[in-house]
Amino acid sequence: MKIFISHSSLDNRLVNPLMDLIQTQFGLTRSNFFNTSDEELQAGGQWIEEIKQGMHDSSLVLPVITPNYLESAFCLCELGATWVKSADLIPIIVPPLDYKALNATPFRSVYQTVSLDSEEGLTRLYDAITKRGIGQGNVTRFLSRAKQFSERDLAPFIKEMEQREVVTPALVKNLKADVARYKEAFESSESEMDQLREENKKLRLMKDAKEVKQMDYERMDEWDEFMAAAEEAKSILNSLPRYAVSVLYQNYKSNHEGFFPESDDFSKLTDMESEGMVIYDSGWKPDYGHPKIKKADAALDKLKAVCGNYPHLEERFHEEYPDCRFGLRYSNFWEAIFKISIYKTN
Structure with missing residues (x-):
């Protein structure tokens, strides 16, 4: 059994504790995971080939969907590769994103997502892994550890993502419009200043010394x-x-x-x-x-x-x-x- 955790490298402070939670509560080892943020890749190795091989060898893919994930072209490529490979998939949605995060992809209509927005969401993650016959788990023990994970790692991450300004196409369009207006105003003020300087020069010549x-x-x-x-x-x-x-x-x-x-x-x-x-x-x-x-x-x-x-x-x-x-x-x-x-x- 090999579990491929697809994620943005910017989210490793959340992904590594989540991998630890799954590993310890289902009796797994590090060898059961492919996680690029857990020093899985060898220094100087052909890392793209290693990721391709890691995905090929995995029987389950856990994409951790965050704002950073959706802005990463490489992560979206991994998601597309999963679709082509028809691998078993459990999309994990991290707030402030919700189930609509994958609406623009084929996964929303085919796969049931798991949202880490509550204890119920963590329970669904436990059930999804259990149904696939992965390791030996105990729901009570899992939820106890999941509570610690939620308070120590998940909640601070969600708060940071909520405060994060997402650069959307609409925001970029508005910023470009603002820059154009500011440039026009600056050029207008420079023209006025040149005119005032010229007028001041003439006035100084006209006024009494x-x-x-x-x-x-x-x-x-x-x-x-x-x-x-x-x-x-x-x-x-x-x-x-x-x-x-x-x-x-x-x-x-x-x-x-x-x-x-x-x-x-x-x-x-x-x-x-x-x-x-x-x-x-x-x-x-x-x-x-x-x-x-x-x-x-x-x-x-x-x-x-x-x-x-x-x-x-x-x-x-x-x-x-x-x-x-x-x-x-x-x-x-x-x-x-x-x-x-x-x-x-x-």
């Missing part, structure tokens, strides 16, 4: 705002003579006390005085009547305000410039941020 710059500042984070203000001041200061920058620095450093150069070279300062950039009043001081000096002072005031608005800015500054003091009072701050040299004062 000061309004655009203010909008950019509102979108910046603390460090970006600081660096933008520093860059603005740098571009103005770099257009000024070095002595004019030194006079401006001294004004921030010593609270309007005035600049006294270390050298006796006053010619450049007097030249700038004649241009209206600086003025001598108990020391050299900025002449804020000059457009460039006024513009530079405004940019420096703006940078000073940014520095005061964000208490944590100094920490970031020291990460970027570890050798500098933070603030307009310090010459190395000017030299690091504005990339200029400051003349010393007496």
Whole structure:
């Protein structure tokens, strides 16, 4: 007597305990079974030929019908081979499938299925095997072991199958339709974004430059705002003579006390005085009547305000410039941020 258990390899955690139940309760041995999940196949062997031979040698086939089984082309081939061979067959239906699972096959009209949906189903399995004169069984002992099998192996498997999403042709069709809609929506949104970018570009060209710059500042984070203000001041200061920058620095450093150069070279300062950039009043001081000096002072005031608005800015500054003091009072701050040299004062 040889029993061929046809099943999906994904279901071995159910099939092996079921084989153990039948074996122990009917006094059989492993040699009475062909079960690919019980290491029946030899490593490196011609496994397809071994399965064909195993089915040929079997007098009873037990296909364990699960969702995994119905999705396996190989399992369906085994089922078809059983039909061709006209072998004795007991289809075992595992919930959540029911007797309708084989409606699309010839087996539903010819063979009586056994559903493992209750104790009664397990009793029918016992009766079906007993009627075929297989081994020596005891129904009371069988049902006692079957109860353990049902609680330990069958119930968890059924629960997992109930939660499993079955990929049906209808589901695939719906998913394809969803993908097409999402693709269309994505392409539409990309087109809208391109249009908005183009409109934004045109608006920026049309709007007042000061309004655009203010909008950019509102979108910046603390460090970006600081660096933008520093860059603005740098571009103005770099257009000024070095002595004019030194006079401006001294004004921030010593609270309007005035600049006294270390050298006796006053010619450049007097030249700038004649241009209206600086003025001598108990020391050299900025002449804020000059457009460039006024513009530079405004940019420096703006940078000073940014520095005061964000208490944590100094920490970031020291990460970027570890050798500098933070603030307009310090010459190395000017030299690091504005990339200029400051003349010393007496």
